[in-house]
Amino acid sequence: MTPDTAERPQMSVEDFEELVGKAPRELRNRLEFLGGRLCIRHGPLDVEEFEELAEAAPETVRLEYINGKVVVKAMPDGNHGEIFVWLQEQCMQHRPDLRVYPESGVKAEAYRKGRARTDGALAPKGHFKGRTEWSAADGILMAVEITSHDRDTDQRDRIDKPVGYAGADIPVYLLIDRDHNTIVVFSEPKDGRYQQSDSYTWGATVPLPAPVSVTLDTEELKDYAD
Template sequence: MTPSTADQPQVLTEDFEELARRAPETIRLEFINGKIEVKPVPDGNHGQMLMWLIKQCMQQRPELSLFPEQGLKVEAYRKGRARPDGTLAPEEYFAGQGEWADPDGVLMAVEITSGDPDTDRRDRREKRDGYAAAGIPVYLLIDRDDCTLTVHHEPDHGKYRLSRSWTFGKVVEIPQPVGITLETEKLKDYAD
């Protein structure tokens, strides 16, 4: 059996969207690199980390909102479908766009690892590359496995040109167009 890729997907994008629409509320589906993925249900520490980041964004950039679980059209030619844990965009950017929005106005995608076996492939590689291919300026990965924040930025030809990691507790500068500073000491409280 040939593995699925973006060139030979498991299903057509339209069929995936219909499947995702009919999935029970307890399941979140994504379509990454031609494969249907089940997104893990977040635990309490995951939720606390996201809420911490939402507050940081609201305090420093009140004209923007960090939208939880907003579906995005990602990858080359917008054939992939992802639900970042957080999507930073202008306050009413997603109004009227439906379940799978265009990423052109998105400033940052955020993923918080969940400790499941697919984290390395999905959050650290496939989603990173999908967000870069969609032209999202910044991808922030909050990695609970090794207690780091990694900022990927400057997408170019489907890859982020620059990446830098910091351990929890350090001060992290998120570059423009986001332009916020994160004091990350609090994340140590939520590390597992």
């Protein structure tokens, strides 16, 4: 990786201090900052405590609750944003009835015990109107993640997110992997796992199965290779 794309810590000490300052009083003493990571003392938070913490977090700190752990999601860089816009345009060309919503909070995992912030959520226009920060996954046709160059992207995006989104019965999970210049299409969720997983190199034609039913021309992604 070049210096601009080198692996980054979860968060800065300044962001951690701001998070502690805004966190509910009963949670402040449980937050630690070790090795560039946010850590929770005295056992994990439950999902209700997490939601309180996430609501109080500053704009520069994006929190998720994955596999019972609080995770800090890296802020997107320029190429990340360009890839998201590319995907929006591709989907709109084929499915003008749908929208790719950015930064959508989703109740993921089995029994909706996880809280994930998708980079994108493909759903019918107006789907999120009137919903709270953490929305049920019902009606979302595809969850999208675009990897960032942080130390936790492997565990989060390639391992935990497929389980979380399959557990919420989201029909398709699209992983745009910037480390490997690939697109992985997960589909057919059953019993908390996607039964199908297909990988394509950037530049390939990528079919997204029903109910998405979109074919992606990924040639432009080569312009965003880090």
